Amino acid sequence: EAQVTQNPRYLITVTGKKLTVTCSQNMNHEYMSWYRQDPGLGLRQIYYSMNVEVTDKGDVPEGYKVSRKEKRNFPLILESPSPNQTSLYFCASSLAPGVVGYTFGSGTRLTVV
Amino acid sequence: AQSVSQHNHHVILSEAASLELGCNYSYGGTVNLFWYVQYPGQHLQLLLKYFSGDPLVKGIKGFEAEFIKSKFSFNLRKPSVQWSDTAEYFCAGPRTGANNLFFGTGTRLTVIP
Numbered sequence: 087e088a089q090v091t092q093n094p095r096y097l098i099t100v101t102g103k104k105l106t107v108t109c110s111q112n113m114n115h116e117y118m119s120w121y122r123q124d125p126g127l128g129l130r131q132i133y134y135s136m137n138v139e140v141t142d143k144g145d146v147p148e149g150y151k152v153s154r155k156e157k158r159n160f161p162l163i164l165e166s167p168s169p170n171q172t173s174l175y176f177c178a179s180s181l182a183p184g185v186v187g188y189t190f191g192s193g194t195r196l197t198v199v
Numbered sequence: 200a201q202s203v204s205q206h207n208h209h210v211i212l213s214e215a216a217s218l219e220l221g222c223n224y225s226y227g228g229t230v231n232l233f234w235y236v237q238y239p240g241q242h243l244q245l246l247l248k249y250f251s252g253d254p255l256v257k258g259i260k261g262f263e264a265e266f267i268k269s270k271f272s273f274n275l276r277k278p279s280v281q282w283s284d285t286a287e288y289f290c291a292g293p294r295t296g297a298n299n300l301f302f303g304t305g306t307r308l309t310v311i312p
Contacts, residue, residue: 117298117299119299119300121302126208126304127304128205128289128302128303128304128305129243129289129302129305130302131299131300131301131302134299136298176242176243178243182298183293183298183299183300184231184293184294184298184299184300185231185250185298186248187233187235187245187248187291187300188243188300190242190243190244191242192241192242193242
């Protein structure tokens with residue numbers, strides 16, 4: 087089944103403790119992206135990647151890192167999480183997002199205390 | 200900057216009422232526009248997209264949208280909503296100079312049985 091898989095689905099952590107949210111797609115898509123969803127703010131893009139080893143900042147990249155060492159994986163790294171990063175995170179992938187749109191993962195609800 | 204905007208934040212309707220959710224875009228030239236739906240607790244799913252050609256686009260679950268170039272609008276419609284349409288709806292369009300998507304802030308639809 088074609089899908090974008092994120093893990094974990096739920097995560098509670100403490101301020102400053104490094105964490106990684108994994109994202110994997112099995113559709114051979116070049117483009118991958120991370121969004122965060124907050125009430126009243128919609129989806130805001132954190133980072134996106136056009137291909138292996140090619141990434142770029144989105145609208146809200148501060149406090150996040152990404153890497154794209156393999157085509158299928160696009161992990162999101164929070165080196166020192168803070169409470170304002172409490173949010174719902176979505177990974178997405180596409181062959182051409184501006185043309186066909188993105189396929190989304192199931193989301194990761196992160197709480198930083 | 201090229202973007203999309205949604206001005207209805209929360210819409211409440213009774214079952215069988217007609218629905219129209221607004222989406223305005225600020226692009227020039229050819230645009231590809233999308234509507235996504237997010238049911239409670241789930242990820243975003245593509246409802247429909249406009250690529251070119253017929254400005255009236257039919258999507259899944261009885262939804263449709265009309266691209267009106269003169270009004271810079273791509274409003275989502277459904278003649279008769281059901282309780283199961285309760286969800287958040289996002290309009291999206293391409294970002295400037297990149298094969299990437301920008302999402303509106305979303306409209307929460309509550310359908311009362």
